[in-house]
Amino acid sequence: MPRAATTSDTFNAIAEPQRREILELLKDGERPVLDLAKELGIPQPSASKHLRVLREVQLVRVREVGKQRLYGLDARGLRPIHEWVGGFAEFWNESFDRLNNYVQELKSEAQKENADDN
Amino acid sequence: MPRAATTSDTFNAIAEPQRREILELLKDGERPVLDLAKELGIPQPSASKHLRVLREVQLVRVREVGKQRLYGLDARGLRPIHEWVGGFAEFWNESFDRLNNYVQELKSEAQKENADDN
DNA sequence: CCATCATATTCCCATATGGGCATGCGTCAA
DNA sequence: TTGACGCATGCCCATATGGGAATATGATGG
Known part of the structure; x- marks a missing residue:
């Protein structure tokens, strides 16, 4: 379909x-x-x-x-959509932090690996 | 396309x-x-x-x-959409009035026509 | 290295879609 | 009534898409 x-x-x-x-x-x-x-x-x-x-x-x-x-x-038909999307508002602020944390994790891992290489 | x-x-x-x-x-x-x-x-x-x-x-x-x-x-990608749709907020409130006015017009015309019929 | 688990991809099919073009249809003016 | 104008439809084509089934890929455990 x-x-x-x-x-x-x-x-x-x-x-x-x-x-x-x-x-x-x-x-x-x-x-x-x-x-x-x-x-x-x-x-x-x-x-x-x-x-x-x-x-x-x-x-x-x-x-x-x-x-x-x-x-x-x-x-008027756009209102429901606005509300649905708005239901993610708390996330598009927060998600930057989440992603940031994730990036931090990656960096840490990378540094750790570099350390291991030495 | x-x-x-x-x-x-x-x-x-x-x-x-x-x-x-x-x-x-x-x-x-x-x-x-x-x-x-x-x-x-x-x-x-x-x-x-x-x-x-x-x-x-x-x-x-x-x-x-x-x-x-x-x-x-x-x-985060939903934010632009929320804003775009939000750009119509003033209209989904107002549009009811507009539609209402339109309906009123129709009613007026109908009454007028009925009056003409008599 | 092999078997297995969790996912991603690929292939094929049915269908909905947007574009282009021709045409049908309703309204208005002459 | 006829012709022109403003739109809506219908038709055909090329393409993207979602579903289903089979298979490829990656990582883990033995």
Whole structure:
């Protein structure tokens, strides 16, 4: 089985660089598809596809205005992710120390070995 | 081109459910591969593969102890992600209001239309 | 050196994905 | 109604991926 379907999985939805860019662009407000496509330098169909994925995980919503479809940000789906990642906050501070300790151990061992060599 | 290589991309690394589980298990401390595999209910090769990906993005580090390889958490790589997602915090609070306004607009329009019908 | 244990790799398969291109579809203006 | 515009879809291709099974690799104990 390949990677979990991007659909209905917010983690996968934001695993795509271009989709992350889209989300960032939408911070400034709603935008039509062609607008986003041009900004990203990708063909319209590609933009539409990415937007579809974002739509499926509900990170964006659409509003039809005439011929255009204005895409807007709905960041609520990002909150769970922020919380999940945040659950590691205590570790990314501490982990430096851990790694540091580990490096210290290696150094000690190395010195010991050098001593043995003499 | 398929999705960006999972290698060297932390976002993709944590897009895999099992890899996220591994990271969570490692919160409790270092663990050998078979241990993780059993805990996740997956074969050892699968665990090794996932661990490799996590290693490549440096979310875990290995320490060789005899025949075993103890995998440990190195959450520092998660910090950038936390910050990126956090950049949307102001929106997931606000977005509810936006959506709400949008719904209000729809209601208004609907009422207007009903009024027109009469 | 040999057998065994703990892991890592490799191979093959099924599938999901992103890109490019053509096309279908709904909306608006003439 | 027709034509143009803005998007969404469908199709095909190349590729990366996860799973399963078999095997290679490394370290340990005898």
